[in-house]
Amino acid sequence: MIEKRAFDTLGRFRNDWLNARHHFSFxxxxxxxxxxxxxxxxxxxxxxxxxxxxxPHPHADMEIITYVREGAISHRDNLGNAGRTMAGDVQVMSAGSGIRHSEFNQEAETTSLFQIWILPRETGGEPRWETARFPAGERTGQLVVLASGDPDRDGGLLIRQDAKVLGATLEAGQSVSHPLKPGYRAYLTLAIGNGTVNGIALDARDGAAIRDEDIIKIEATSALELVMVEVPE
Structure with missing residues:
Protein backbone atom coordinates (compact mmCIF):
# COMPACT_ATOMS: atom_id res chain seq x y z
CA MET A 1 0.00 0.00 0.00
CA ILE A 2 1.34 3.40 -1.04
CA GLU A 3 -0.55 6.59 -0.26
CA LYS A 4 0.62 9.68 -2.10
CA ARG A 5 0.67 12.88 0.00
CA ALA A 6 0.72 15.68 -2.58
CA PHE A 7 2.55 18.83 -1.48
CA ASP A 8 -0.53 21.02 -1.94
CA THR A 9 -2.52 18.85 0.50
CA LEU A 10 -0.08 19.28 3.40
CA GLY A 11 -0.76 21.35 6.48
CA ARG A 12 0.46 24.95 6.36
CA PHE A 13 1.93 27.55 8.68
CA ARG A 14 3.45 30.90 7.76
CA ASN A 15 4.79 33.94 9.60
CA ASP A 16 7.35 36.62 8.77
CA TRP A 17 10.33 34.21 8.80
CA LEU A 18 8.91 30.67 8.47
CA ASN A 19 7.03 29.05 5.60
CA ALA A 20 6.20 25.50 6.72
CA ARG A 21 4.31 22.50 5.35
CA HIS A 22 3.38 19.62 7.64
CA HIS A 23 3.12 16.03 6.39
CA PHE A 24 1.53 15.09 9.75
CA SER A 25 -0.52 16.91 12.37
CA PHE A 26 1.65 19.54 14.02
CA PRO A 56 15.44 28.53 22.62
CA HIS A 57 12.78 25.96 23.54
CA PRO A 58 12.69 22.51 25.19
CA HIS A 59 12.16 18.97 23.94
CA ALA A 60 12.12 15.55 25.60
CA ASP A 61 11.74 11.93 24.46
CA MET A 62 12.05 12.51 20.72
CA GLU A 63 14.66 11.80 18.04
CA ILE A 64 14.80 14.94 15.86
CA ILE A 65 16.60 14.63 12.54
CA THR A 66 17.23 17.69 10.38
CA TYR A 67 18.09 17.28 6.69
CA VAL A 68 19.20 20.58 5.15
CA ARG A 69 18.23 20.98 1.49
CA GLU A 70 19.44 24.54 0.82
CA GLY A 71 21.45 27.01 2.89
CA ALA A 72 22.49 26.07 6.43
CA ILE A 73 21.09 25.93 9.96
CA SER A 74 23.00 26.89 13.11
CA HIS A 75 22.31 24.95 16.30
CA ARG A 76 22.97 25.87 19.92
CA ASP A 77 21.82 24.06 23.08
CA ASN A 78 22.09 24.08 26.86
CA LEU A 79 24.62 21.22 26.76
CA GLY A 80 27.17 23.56 25.21
CA ASN A 81 26.83 22.16 21.68
CA ALA A 82 27.00 24.59 18.79
CA GLY A 83 27.33 23.83 15.09
CA ARG A 84 26.34 24.67 11.54
CA THR A 85 24.75 22.03 9.29
CA MET A 86 24.92 22.79 5.56
CA ALA A 87 22.91 21.70 2.52
CA GLY A 88 22.93 17.94 2.02
CA ASP A 89 24.10 17.30 5.58
CA VAL A 90 22.26 16.01 8.63
CA GLN A 91 22.01 16.73 12.34
CA VAL A 92 20.45 14.55 15.01
CA MET A 93 19.22 15.74 18.39
CA SER A 94 18.24 12.97 20.81
CA ALA A 95 16.17 14.93 23.29
CA GLY A 96 16.23 12.13 25.89
CA SER A 97 15.37 13.31 29.39
CA GLY A 98 15.32 16.93 28.20
CA ILE A 99 17.24 19.47 26.15
CA ARG A 100 16.79 23.16 25.35
CA HIS A 101 17.98 24.40 21.96
CA SER A 102 17.71 27.06 19.26
CA GLU A 103 17.95 26.73 15.47
CA PHE A 104 18.69 29.85 13.39
CA ASN A 105 19.41 30.65 9.78
CA GLN A 106 22.49 32.85 10.00
CA GLU A 107 22.98 32.84 6.24
CA ALA A 108 22.20 35.60 3.73
CA GLU A 109 19.73 33.34 1.92
CA THR A 110 16.66 31.29 2.77
CA THR A 111 17.39 27.91 4.31
CA SER A 112 15.13 24.98 3.44
CA LEU A 113 15.11 21.73 5.36
CA PHE A 114 13.19 18.64 6.37
CA GLN A 115 12.66 18.20 10.11
CA ILE A 116 11.81 14.60 11.00
CA TRP A 117 10.73 13.45 14.46
CA ILE A 118 10.85 9.77 15.42
CA LEU A 119 9.61 8.35 18.72
CA PRO A 120 12.47 6.66 20.64
CA ARG A 121 12.32 3.00 21.61
CA GLU A 122 12.27 4.06 25.27
CA THR A 123 11.94 7.31 27.18
CA GLY A 124 14.64 9.17 29.10
CA GLY A 125 18.39 8.86 28.63
CA GLU A 126 21.12 11.43 28.26
CA PRO A 127 20.30 14.10 25.66
CA ARG A 128 22.80 14.46 22.80
CA TRP A 129 23.42 16.27 19.52
CA GLU A 130 25.69 15.65 16.54
CA THR A 131 26.01 16.58 12.90
CA ALA A 132 27.75 14.99 9.92
CA ARG A 133 28.43 15.65 6.26
CA PHE A 134 26.86 13.44 3.59
CA PRO A 135 28.20 14.68 0.22
CA ALA A 136 25.59 14.36 -2.52
CA GLY A 137 28.13 12.74 -4.84
CA GLU A 138 28.45 9.80 -2.46
CA ARG A 139 24.68 9.19 -2.66
CA THR A 140 24.45 9.14 -6.47
CA GLY A 141 22.53 6.09 -7.63
CA GLN A 142 22.29 4.53 -4.18
CA LEU A 143 20.52 4.82 -0.86
CA VAL A 144 22.90 5.84 1.92
CA VAL A 145 22.05 5.54 5.62
CA LEU A 146 22.02 9.00 7.21
CA ALA A 147 20.88 7.92 10.68
CA SER A 148 20.25 4.55 12.27
CA GLY A 149 19.60 2.75 15.52
CA ASP A 150 22.79 0.74 14.80
CA PRO A 151 25.43 2.95 13.11
CA ASP A 152 28.13 0.31 13.57
CA ARG A 153 26.14 -1.95 11.25
CA ASP A 154 24.42 0.55 8.98
CA GLY A 155 26.48 3.75 9.12
CA GLY A 156 25.05 7.22 9.70
CA LEU A 157 24.32 9.10 12.89
CA LEU A 158 22.87 7.42 15.98
CA ILE A 159 19.15 7.56 16.75
CA ARG A 160 17.47 5.78 19.67
CA GLN A 161 15.04 3.74 17.62
CA ASP A 162 15.27 0.61 15.47
CA ALA A 163 14.84 2.76 12.38
CA LYS A 164 16.77 4.17 9.44
CA VAL A 165 16.87 7.52 7.69
CA LEU A 166 18.17 7.13 4.14
CA GLY A 167 19.02 9.51 1.31
CA ALA A 168 19.82 9.20 -2.39
CA THR A 169 20.35 11.30 -5.51
CA LEU A 170 19.34 9.84 -8.86
CA GLU A 171 19.89 11.01 -12.41
CA ALA A 172 17.03 10.77 -14.90
CA GLY A 173 16.49 7.11 -15.78
CA GLN A 174 18.26 5.74 -12.70
CA SER A 175 16.46 3.64 -10.12
CA VAL A 176 17.13 2.28 -6.66
CA SER A 177 15.33 -0.40 -4.63
CA HIS A 178 14.99 -1.01 -0.91
CA PRO A 179 13.51 -4.10 0.81
CA LEU A 180 10.98 -3.08 3.47
CA LYS A 181 11.45 -5.09 6.65
CA PRO A 182 8.42 -7.06 7.89
CA GLY A 183 6.66 -5.11 10.64
CA TYR A 184 8.01 -1.80 9.36
CA ARG A 185 6.61 1.16 7.45
CA ALA A 186 8.38 3.72 5.26
CA TYR A 187 7.79 7.35 4.41
CA LEU A 188 9.50 9.02 1.49
CA THR A 189 9.73 12.59 0.23
CA LEU A 190 11.39 14.03 -2.87
CA ALA A 191 13.49 17.08 -2.02
CA ILE A 192 13.82 17.95 -5.70
CA GLY A 193 12.85 16.39 -9.01
CA ASN A 194 10.22 13.93 -10.18
CA GLY A 195 9.96 10.17 -10.11
CA THR A 196 7.86 7.13 -9.30
CA VAL A 197 7.61 4.89 -6.24
CA ASN A 198 6.43 1.42 -7.26
CA GLY A 199 4.85 3.09 -10.28
CA ILE A 200 3.14 5.94 -8.41
CA ALA A 201 4.22 9.36 -9.70
CA LEU A 202 5.64 11.90 -7.27
CA ASP A 203 6.64 15.52 -7.82
CA ALA A 204 9.10 17.56 -5.80
CA ARG A 205 8.15 17.76 -2.10
CA ASP A 206 5.33 15.22 -2.38
CA GLY A 207 5.33 12.44 0.21
CA ALA A 208 4.55 8.73 0.02
CA ALA A 209 3.33 6.67 3.00
CA ILE A 210 4.33 3.04 2.40
CA ARG A 211 3.43 -0.22 4.12
CA ASP A 212 2.89 -3.89 3.20
CA GLU A 213 5.30 -3.67 0.26
CA ASP A 214 8.14 -6.19 -0.04
CA ILE A 215 10.29 -3.92 -2.20
CA ILE A 216 10.28 -0.13 -2.60
CA LYS A 217 11.52 0.83 -6.07
CA ILE A 218 12.19 4.50 -6.82
CA GLU A 219 12.71 5.50 -10.45
CA ALA A 220 13.84 8.98 -11.48
CA THR A 221 11.91 10.78 -14.20
CA SER A 222 14.24 13.76 -13.82
CA ALA A 223 17.27 14.29 -11.59
CA LEU A 224 15.95 13.89 -8.06
CA GLU A 225 16.99 13.91 -4.42
CA LEU A 226 15.05 11.87 -1.88
CA VAL A 227 14.88 11.20 1.83
CA MET A 228 13.20 8.09 3.23
CA VAL A 229 12.61 6.74 6.73
CA GLU A 230 11.97 3.12 7.69
CA VAL A 231 10.35 2.80 11.11
CA PRO A 232 8.67 0.06 13.16
CA GLU A 233 4.89 -0.11 13.13
Missing part, protein backbone atom coordinates in the same frame (compact mmCIF):
# COMPACT_ATOMS: atom_id res chain seq x y z
CA UNK A 27 1.07 22.77 15.92
CA UNK A 28 -2.16 24.36 14.74
CA UNK A 29 -2.63 21.81 11.93
CA UNK A 30 -4.67 18.77 12.95
CA UNK A 31 -5.77 15.94 10.69
CA UNK A 32 -6.90 12.77 12.52
CA UNK A 33 -5.89 10.73 9.46
CA UNK A 34 -2.33 12.08 9.62
CA UNK A 35 -1.19 11.67 13.21
CA UNK A 36 2.00 9.80 12.36
CA UNK A 37 3.23 6.73 10.53
CA UNK A 38 4.42 3.97 12.83
CA UNK A 39 7.18 5.47 15.01
CA UNK A 40 7.40 8.49 12.68
CA UNK A 41 5.59 11.39 14.31
CA UNK A 42 6.57 14.58 12.41
CA UNK A 43 7.85 15.46 8.95
CA UNK A 44 7.98 19.21 8.41
CA UNK A 45 9.10 20.94 5.21
CA UNK A 46 10.45 24.29 6.44
CA UNK A 47 11.72 27.40 4.65
CA UNK A 48 13.47 29.73 7.09
CA UNK A 49 14.23 33.30 6.03
CA UNK A 50 17.67 34.86 6.57
CA UNK A 51 18.14 35.86 10.24
CA UNK A 52 15.02 33.88 11.20
CA UNK A 53 14.79 30.84 13.38
CA UNK A 54 13.47 28.99 16.39
CA UNK A 55 14.30 30.71 19.70
Missing amino acids: GGYHDPERMGWGALRVWNDDEIAADGGFA
Whole structure:
Protein backbone atom coordinates (compact mmCIF):
# COMPACT_ATOMS: atom_id res chain seq x y z
CA MET A 1 0.00 0.00 0.00
CA ILE A 2 1.34 3.40 -1.04
CA GLU A 3 -0.55 6.59 -0.26
CA LYS A 4 0.62 9.68 -2.10
CA ARG A 5 0.67 12.88 0.00
CA ALA A 6 0.72 15.68 -2.58
CA PHE A 7 2.55 18.83 -1.48
CA ASP A 8 -0.53 21.02 -1.94
CA THR A 9 -2.52 18.85 0.50
CA LEU A 10 -0.08 19.28 3.40
CA GLY A 11 -0.76 21.35 6.48
CA ARG A 12 0.46 24.95 6.36
CA PHE A 13 1.93 27.55 8.68
CA ARG A 14 3.45 30.90 7.76
CA ASN A 15 4.79 33.94 9.60
CA ASP A 16 7.35 36.62 8.77
CA TRP A 17 10.33 34.21 8.80
CA LEU A 18 8.91 30.67 8.47
CA ASN A 19 7.03 29.05 5.60
CA ALA A 20 6.20 25.50 6.72
CA ARG A 21 4.31 22.50 5.35
CA HIS A 22 3.38 19.62 7.64
CA HIS A 23 3.12 16.03 6.39
CA PHE A 24 1.53 15.09 9.75
CA SER A 25 -0.52 16.91 12.37
CA PHE A 26 1.65 19.54 14.02
CA GLY A 27 1.07 22.77 15.92
CA GLY A 28 -2.16 24.36 14.74
CA TYR A 29 -2.63 21.81 11.93
CA HIS A 30 -4.67 18.77 12.95
CA ASP A 31 -5.77 15.94 10.69
CA PRO A 32 -6.90 12.77 12.52
CA GLU A 33 -5.89 10.73 9.46
CA ARG A 34 -2.33 12.08 9.62
CA MET A 35 -1.19 11.67 13.21
CA GLY A 36 2.00 9.80 12.36
CA TRP A 37 3.23 6.73 10.53
CA GLY A 38 4.42 3.97 12.83
CA ALA A 39 7.18 5.47 15.01
CA LEU A 40 7.40 8.49 12.68
CA ARG A 41 5.59 11.39 14.31
CA VAL A 42 6.57 14.58 12.41
CA TRP A 43 7.85 15.46 8.95
CA ASN A 44 7.98 19.21 8.41
CA ASP A 45 9.10 20.94 5.21
CA ASP A 46 10.45 24.29 6.44
CA GLU A 47 11.72 27.40 4.65
CA ILE A 48 13.47 29.73 7.09
CA ALA A 49 14.23 33.30 6.03
CA ALA A 50 17.67 34.86 6.57
CA ASP A 51 18.14 35.86 10.24
CA GLY A 52 15.02 33.88 11.20
CA GLY A 53 14.79 30.84 13.38
CA PHE A 54 13.47 28.99 16.39
CA ALA A 55 14.30 30.71 19.70
CA PRO A 56 15.44 28.53 22.62
CA HIS A 57 12.78 25.96 23.54
CA PRO A 58 12.69 22.51 25.19
CA HIS A 59 12.16 18.97 23.94
CA ALA A 60 12.12 15.55 25.60
CA ASP A 61 11.74 11.93 24.46
CA MET A 62 12.05 12.51 20.72
CA GLU A 63 14.66 11.80 18.04
CA ILE A 64 14.80 14.94 15.86
CA ILE A 65 16.60 14.63 12.54
CA THR A 66 17.23 17.69 10.38
CA TYR A 67 18.09 17.28 6.69
CA VAL A 68 19.20 20.58 5.15
CA ARG A 69 18.23 20.98 1.49
CA GLU A 70 19.44 24.54 0.82
CA GLY A 71 21.45 27.01 2.89
CA ALA A 72 22.49 26.07 6.43
CA ILE A 73 21.09 25.93 9.96
CA SER A 74 23.00 26.89 13.11
CA HIS A 75 22.31 24.95 16.30
CA ARG A 76 22.97 25.87 19.92
CA ASP A 77 21.82 24.06 23.08
CA ASN A 78 22.09 24.08 26.86
CA LEU A 79 24.62 21.22 26.76
CA GLY A 80 27.17 23.56 25.21
CA ASN A 81 26.83 22.16 21.68
CA ALA A 82 27.00 24.59 18.79
CA GLY A 83 27.33 23.83 15.09
CA ARG A 84 26.34 24.67 11.54
CA THR A 85 24.75 22.03 9.29
CA MET A 86 24.92 22.79 5.56
CA ALA A 87 22.91 21.70 2.52
CA GLY A 88 22.93 17.94 2.02
CA ASP A 89 24.10 17.30 5.58
CA VAL A 90 22.26 16.01 8.63
CA GLN A 91 22.01 16.73 12.34
CA VAL A 92 20.45 14.55 15.01
CA MET A 93 19.22 15.74 18.39
CA SER A 94 18.24 12.97 20.81
CA ALA A 95 16.17 14.93 23.29
CA GLY A 96 16.23 12.13 25.89
CA SER A 97 15.37 13.31 29.39
CA GLY A 98 15.32 16.93 28.20
CA ILE A 99 17.24 19.47 26.15
CA ARG A 100 16.79 23.16 25.35
CA HIS A 101 17.98 24.40 21.96
CA SER A 102 17.71 27.06 19.26
CA GLU A 103 17.95 26.73 15.47
CA PHE A 104 18.69 29.85 13.39
CA ASN A 105 19.41 30.65 9.78
CA GLN A 106 22.49 32.85 10.00
CA GLU A 107 22.98 32.84 6.24
CA ALA A 108 22.20 35.60 3.73
CA GLU A 109 19.73 33.34 1.92
CA THR A 110 16.66 31.29 2.77
CA THR A 111 17.39 27.91 4.31
CA SER A 112 15.13 24.98 3.44
CA LEU A 113 15.11 21.73 5.36
CA PHE A 114 13.19 18.64 6.37
CA GLN A 115 12.66 18.20 10.11
CA ILE A 116 11.81 14.60 11.00
CA TRP A 117 10.73 13.45 14.46
CA ILE A 118 10.85 9.77 15.42
CA LEU A 119 9.61 8.35 18.72
CA PRO A 120 12.47 6.66 20.64
CA ARG A 121 12.32 3.00 21.61
CA GLU A 122 12.27 4.06 25.27
CA THR A 123 11.94 7.31 27.18
CA GLY A 124 14.64 9.17 29.10
CA GLY A 125 18.39 8.86 28.63
CA GLU A 126 21.12 11.43 28.26
CA PRO A 127 20.30 14.10 25.66
CA ARG A 128 22.80 14.46 22.80
CA TRP A 129 23.42 16.27 19.52
CA GLU A 130 25.69 15.65 16.54
CA THR A 131 26.01 16.58 12.90
CA ALA A 132 27.75 14.99 9.92
CA ARG A 133 28.43 15.65 6.26
CA PHE A 134 26.86 13.44 3.59
CA PRO A 135 28.20 14.68 0.22
CA ALA A 136 25.59 14.36 -2.52
CA GLY A 137 28.13 12.74 -4.84
CA GLU A 138 28.45 9.80 -2.46
CA ARG A 139 24.68 9.19 -2.66
CA THR A 140 24.45 9.14 -6.47
CA GLY A 141 22.53 6.09 -7.63
CA GLN A 142 22.29 4.53 -4.18
CA LEU A 143 20.52 4.82 -0.86
CA VAL A 144 22.90 5.84 1.92
CA VAL A 145 22.05 5.54 5.62
CA LEU A 146 22.02 9.00 7.21
CA ALA A 147 20.88 7.92 10.68
CA SER A 148 20.25 4.55 12.27
CA GLY A 149 19.60 2.75 15.52
CA ASP A 150 22.79 0.74 14.80
CA PRO A 151 25.43 2.95 13.11
CA ASP A 152 28.13 0.31 13.57
CA ARG A 153 26.14 -1.95 11.25
CA ASP A 154 24.42 0.55 8.98
CA GLY A 155 26.48 3.75 9.12
CA GLY A 156 25.05 7.22 9.70
CA LEU A 157 24.32 9.10 12.89
CA LEU A 158 22.87 7.42 15.98
CA ILE A 159 19.15 7.56 16.75
CA ARG A 160 17.47 5.78 19.67
CA GLN A 161 15.04 3.74 17.62
CA ASP A 162 15.27 0.61 15.47
CA ALA A 163 14.84 2.76 12.38
CA LYS A 164 16.77 4.17 9.44
CA VAL A 165 16.87 7.52 7.69
CA LEU A 166 18.17 7.13 4.14
CA GLY A 167 19.02 9.51 1.31
CA ALA A 168 19.82 9.20 -2.39
CA THR A 169 20.35 11.30 -5.51
CA LEU A 170 19.34 9.84 -8.86
CA GLU A 171 19.89 11.01 -12.41
CA ALA A 172 17.03 10.77 -14.90
CA GLY A 173 16.49 7.11 -15.78
CA GLN A 174 18.26 5.74 -12.70
CA SER A 175 16.46 3.64 -10.12
CA VAL A 176 17.13 2.28 -6.66
CA SER A 177 15.33 -0.40 -4.63
CA HIS A 178 14.99 -1.01 -0.91
CA PRO A 179 13.51 -4.10 0.81
CA LEU A 180 10.98 -3.08 3.47
CA LYS A 181 11.45 -5.09 6.65
CA PRO A 182 8.42 -7.06 7.89
CA GLY A 183 6.66 -5.11 10.64
CA TYR A 184 8.01 -1.80 9.36
CA ARG A 185 6.61 1.16 7.45
CA ALA A 186 8.38 3.72 5.26
CA TYR A 187 7.79 7.35 4.41
CA LEU A 188 9.50 9.02 1.49
CA THR A 189 9.73 12.59 0.23
CA LEU A 190 11.39 14.03 -2.87
CA ALA A 191 13.49 17.08 -2.02
CA ILE A 192 13.82 17.95 -5.70
CA GLY A 193 12.85 16.39 -9.01
CA ASN A 194 10.22 13.93 -10.18
CA GLY A 195 9.96 10.17 -10.11
CA THR A 196 7.86 7.13 -9.30
CA VAL A 197 7.61 4.89 -6.24
CA ASN A 198 6.43 1.42 -7.26
CA GLY A 199 4.85 3.09 -10.28
CA ILE A 200 3.14 5.94 -8.41
CA ALA A 201 4.22 9.36 -9.70
CA LEU A 202 5.64 11.90 -7.27
CA ASP A 203 6.64 15.52 -7.82
CA ALA A 204 9.10 17.56 -5.80
CA ARG A 205 8.15 17.76 -2.10
CA ASP A 206 5.33 15.22 -2.38
CA GLY A 207 5.33 12.44 0.21
CA ALA A 208 4.55 8.73 0.02
CA ALA A 209 3.33 6.67 3.00
CA ILE A 210 4.33 3.04 2.40
CA ARG A 211 3.43 -0.22 4.12
CA ASP A 212 2.89 -3.89 3.20
CA GLU A 213 5.30 -3.67 0.26
CA ASP A 214 8.14 -6.19 -0.04
CA ILE A 215 10.29 -3.92 -2.20
CA ILE A 216 10.28 -0.13 -2.60
CA LYS A 217 11.52 0.83 -6.07
CA ILE A 218 12.19 4.50 -6.82
CA GLU A 219 12.71 5.50 -10.45
CA ALA A 220 13.84 8.98 -11.48
CA THR A 221 11.91 10.78 -14.20
CA SER A 222 14.24 13.76 -13.82
CA ALA A 223 17.27 14.29 -11.59
CA LEU A 224 15.95 13.89 -8.06
CA GLU A 225 16.99 13.91 -4.42
CA LEU A 226 15.05 11.87 -1.88
CA VAL A 227 14.88 11.20 1.83
CA MET A 228 13.20 8.09 3.23
CA VAL A 229 12.61 6.74 6.73
CA GLU A 230 11.97 3.12 7.69
CA VAL A 231 10.35 2.80 11.11
CA PRO A 232 8.67 0.06 13.16
CA GLU A 233 4.89 -0.11 13.13
